[in-house]
Amino acid sequence: MYTVQEVIRLVSTKKKSAQEIAAEYLERIGQKNTDLNAYVEVYSDVLEQAKKVDERLAQGEKLPLAGVCIGIKDNILRKGFHASAGSNILKPYVATYSSTVVEHLEKLGAIFLGRCNMDEFAMGSSTENSAHGPTKNPHDLSRIPGGSSGGSAAALAADLATVTLGSDTGGSVRQPASFCGLVGLLPTYGTVSRYGLIAMGSSLDQIGPFGVSVEDVETMFKAIAHHDPLDSTSVPISRRIIQGTQNKKVGVPFSFIEREGIDAEVLENFKESIDALKKKGYEIVPIDLPLAHYALAVYYIVMFAEASTNLARFDGVRYGLSVPGGTPNETYINSRGQGFGKEVQRRIMLGNYVLSHGYYDAFYKKAVSLRAAIIQDFQKAFQDVEFIAMPTSPIPAFALGEKTQDPLTMYLADIFTVPVNIAQIPGISVPSGKTKTGLPLGMQFLATQFNEAGLFAIGKDFENHG
Amino acid sequence: MKLQESDIKELAIMGRIHVSDADAPKYADDFSSILTYVSEIQSVDVPFVQDISLVSNVLRDDVVVEQDFTADFLGQVPDKEGEYVKVKQIL
Numbered sequence: 001m002y003t004v005q006e007v008i009r010l011v012s013t014k015k016k017s018a019q020e021i022a023a024e025y026l027e028r029i030g031q032k033n034t035d036l037n038a039y040v041e042v043y044s045d046v047l048e049q050a051k052k053v054d055e056r057l058a059q060g061e062k063l064p065l066a067g068v069c070i071g072i073k074d075n076i077l078r079k080g081f082h083a084s085a086g087s088n089i090l091k092p093y094v095a096t097y098s099s100t101v102v103e104h105l106e107k108l109g110a111i112f113l114g115r116c117n118m119d120e121f122a123m124g125s126s127t128e129n130s131a132h133g134p135t136k137n138p139h140d141l142s143r144i145p146g147g148s149s150g151g152s153a154a155a156l157a158a159d160l161a162t163v164t165l166g167s168d169t170g171g172s173v174r175q176p177a178s179f180c181g182l183v184g185l186l187p188t189y190g191t192v193s194r195y196g197l198i199a200m201g202s203s204l205d206q207i208g209p210f211g212v213s214v215e216d217v218e219t220m221f222k223a224i225a226h227h228d229p230l231d232s233t234s235v236p237i238s239r240r241i242i243q244g245t246q247n248k249k250v251g252v253p254f255s256f257i258e259r260e261g262i263d264a265e266v267l268e269n270f271k272e273s274i275d276a277l278k279k280k281g282y283e284i285v286p287i288d289l290p291l292a293h294y295a296l297a298v299y300y301i302v303m304f305a306e307a308s309t310n311l312a313r314f315d316g317v318r319y320g321l322s323v324p325g326g327t328p329n330e331t332y333i334n335s336r337g338q339g340f341g342k343e344v345q346r347r348i349m350l351g352n353y354v355l356s357h358g359y360y361d362a363f364y365k366k367a368v369s370l371r372a373a374i375i376q377d378f379q380k381a382f383q384d385v386e387f388i389a390m391p392t393s394p395i396p397a398f399a400l401g402e403k404t405q406d407p408l409t410m411y412l413a414d415i416f417t418v419p420v421n422i423a424q425i426p427g428i429s430v431p432s433g434k435t436k437t438g439l440p441l442g443m444q445f446l447a448t449q450f451n452e453a454g455l456f457a458i459g460k461d462f463e464n465h466g
Numbered sequence: 467m468k469l470q471e472s473d474i475k476e477l478a479i480m481g482r483i484h485v486s487d488a489d490a491p492k493y494a495d496d497f498s499s500i501l502t503y504v505s506e507i508q509s510v511d512v513p514f515v516q517d518i519s520l521v522s523n524v525l526r527d528d529v530v531v532e533q534d535f536t537a538d539f540l541g542q543v544p545d546k547e548g549e550y551v552k553v554k555q556i557l
Binding site: 094097229232308317321322324325326327329332333336338342345349350353356362363365366367368369406411 | 474503521535555
């Protein structure tokens, strides 16, 4: 398994060409992907891309990511190739432009291997909700890899890419990273361009990298964290100012963590992780996040509302699946009815519900007000501590089919990841060990806006604790 | 909070999707438990906030950039005639 630094070293010292590295990944994908279903498409031009990288190097071009092979989530556009967001409604769609992240990485010499499976429109925590079928966890094929970026996590964990990209709306990078034994980052909202990312909850979505080490994730983050005039929520570099202390203090919201039905092994592992941090010179401070418990309810209301609004664009008229009816309205209903899966339809209807006259005040308006209060909760906590630590997920990877019948139990698995998106702060999940049966667990660190550098520092200290 | 099958049908119409008679009871059950869960926020007393400053107006100069997407975009259209998107008669 290569790290990003190893690939860069091999290619820059001419020990291996980009084409040789890419060919190795293609061979492994050929051997393993049928069982895992991590990739829904391997791009037809991988070796061509690699050849171009080798040619650019031969011409003396400096390529900081030369030969690094990347899998991208199926909701990130690459011009001329399919992007379906795991949905039947977009199965025929071919991207007419490339996302900003893809353009940045291409310039730096990266190679795109293919698109990775995901829950439809990123709605799910298990990658079972996909029009391309479920993805399996490489650590145990009877279990899910997490979600919604489960394909990206499974591909990397099975050594089918050097690094991968996912998107995180409520934990969709951090939770699969923890279930697959990887590092996963949710960057501060607005640091990575969303241009060319198929939208779910626009005030929550952010593209984030998966890596086998904190260093790899850091390298990828630096490669994609630019201001983009094409994304109006992209934060200009001059405004990316860290407001908070840098004092190596770690706040732990013990009462929140212990309240939420956490698995005993996860809790034990978390306590061991806290001890490891102390040995690394971090001071542990119990903190109170009194409203954190409500973040999940707030998250679902806001996300339903934003998702139903975003998905209104799919009409069966301009692109994607079209199932014609006798009138324009019938065409919409047929195309959306057959194109969207059950969970997507559920969230569209719930979004319409919470935004409806008569319910808007009690649900959407109240959720937005509570979101403001939760943000203040975090700001208050960060006056004294540089970091907050929590388990990434209250449970380890669950069995395929275990939570598909009851959507609410699936939602509850996101309890520790969603508050971070609600507050628009960064979070990183770092492997923290395994359960007795060998399932990976993850430790999550949070920081104030734009303090990714702090997260990489604590992540590296934690990663090397023994 | 209990939703009826008729509520589901109404929400489906608003969302331009189709819910079959067979699926409606399951949606009604799911929605009842989800809405009951998220309703817990109503027990918290927080000041009403209109704008949480998550968004601001972002403006840029209106400069023409010459780009030709016509063929790419039309290539995606399910039903067309020449350079026009074809839809069923509206009136």
